[in-house]
């Protein structure tokens with residue numbers, strides 16, 4: 001593998017996408033892996049940019065043909081990381097960012113132990129809940145499910161190499177940028 005693999009996890013609503021998008025504006029040579037999902041698009045989401053939105057039959061067919069590096073059921077929907085773009089980007093010398101849940105990150109670690117695993121945590125679960133409600137895009141049941149899962153996901157922090165607390169966005173962006181810079185300088189065997 002010539003390029004690096006950065007795996008970002010953290011509870012839903014913690015700001016993973018915002019941090020990743022900001023870092024990609026200031027760091028060259030990165031590619032974001034767009035996942036497939038069976039979840040319905042939110043109002044502001046764009047096909048092929050935020051996700052590839054597929055139905056369950058399509059997802060299952062892709063999964064059965066081994067087209068995903070990892071896949072998981074998260075908050076009642078299926079999500080998977082397409083394999084082919086990653087291989088192409090690495091060959092072209094890009095570093096790749098995945099934004100996936102903790103179950104997916106475990107699977108990726110089994111296949112790519114050399115990946116760099118970064119957990120994004122909220123300053124507190126109370127603040128996370130306020131952010132999820134502020135997003136106005138999820139139903140009450142969905143928010144409660146995401147909060148229950150957030151408690152569980154926070155217990156996986158020790159499986160990651162780095163922890164970034166998204167208290168002040170600029171600081172979190174700077175920390176993730178610093179991780180990328182440092183990992184690019186690391187001497188590898």
Ligand code: 5GP
Nearest residue numbers: 012035071072074079080081099100101104
């Ligand atoms: P959301 O529905 O809020 O976009 O995402 C819900 C959760 O699914 C988030 O934690 C997100 O990181 C995770 N997720 C998104 N894409 C993937 C994927 O390809 N694989 C896995 N395992 N999780 C994903």
